Amino acid sequence: MTNATRRGVLGLLSSGAALLAPAARAASETQVSATAADDACLLTPQSESGPYYLDPKLLRADIAEGRPGVPLALRLRVIEAGSCMAIAGARVDVWHCDARGIYSGYPGQSDSHKLDESGKTYLRGTQMADAAGWAGFRTIYPGWYPGRATHIHFRVFLDDAxxxxxxxxxxxxxxxxxxxxxxxxxxxxxxxxxxxxNDRVATEADADHKAYCAIKEERDHYLATLTLAVSRKPGAAVEMPTGKLPPVPWIKDRLAALVPGLKRNPF
Structure with missing residues (x-):
């Protein structure tokens, strides 16, 4: 995305956010209050890694590799669950799909499932948390692919575990x-x-929305932040099994599912 196009898109998004009020802004503000206030030091729920994790051993903050999309800064803070103490030096891996729902590094990609992206590394990277526990990435807003809601994967390591x-x-x-x-x-x-x-990973693994990021609109990008509260106790890092969830329920009232506060049952 060129600088001129990027400015145009963010201008469009800014005007759109105003037009969508209280939709997009209310959703954003809801996420901010939910993330910044209660339960910040409770253990972040484990989820599945999905089928597309790989470690390209790329210690880098800029992971976009030129993929087109809305610029996004992702900041993740690693803390100790319970004590809320920042964990400096924690390794944080992130990976996600591009604007068209495509993951790097794997065959069978795109809506046709015929695109082979083996050997590519875009939208993947590793950072080490700083003294305050923060690890930051420059990327793009993730797209979507059939069967899943919009998401970014993360994995946290302490002492290689x-x-x-x-x-x-x-x-x-x-x-x-x-x-x-x-x-x-x-x-x-x-x-x-x-x-x-109706994403089973979101509803089953994170019913309390502890892993929903806070979104803020900056001058030329969006900023997504999330605190990751982890435990060093043996047995605490039990990952949700991939692909072991019930079928996705059908949404009958899409507007009720998209806009907070309508108080209508979407199912």
Whole structure:
């Protein structure tokens, strides 16, 4: 995405966010209050790593590798569950799909399942947490692929041992706006049927929304932040098995599922 295009997209998103009020902004504010206030030091829920994890051994903050999309800064803070003490030096891996729902490093990608991205490393990287526990990445807003809500994967290591495998989710009103209006994300042959409300990974692993990120609009990008509370206790890092969940429920009232506060049953 060129600088001119990036400015245009963020201008479009800014005006769209105003038009969507209280949709996108209410969703964002809800996530901010939920993340910053209560239960920040409770253990972050484990989730599945999914089928697309790999370690390309790339210690880097900029993971986009030129993939088109809305610029996103992702900041994750690693703390000790219970004590809330920052964990300096923790290794944080992240990986996610691009604007079209494609993962690097694997065959069978794209809506046709015929694109082979083996050997590629975009939208993957590792950072070591600083003295305050923060690890930051420069990337793009993730797209979607059939069967899953919008998400970014993360894995935290302490002393070379995995202590947390999880996923962070995004406000649905903002997802819907980006996927409907930004050219890098539009024109998909299939409808997006799975969102936060009926994604089994989100609802089964994180019913209390402890791993939903807070989103803030900056001048030329979005900023997503999340605190990851981990435990060093043996047996605490039990990852959710991949692909062991019940079928996705059908959403009958999409608007109720997308916009917080409507108090209507989406199912």
């Amino acid at each position: 995995t202590v947390l495998t999880g996923q962070t989710f995004f406000p649905e009103a903002l997802n819907e706006f980006i996927y409907s209006n930004v050219p890098d994300y539009t024109g998909r042959p299939k409808q997006r049927l799975v969102i936060n409300a």
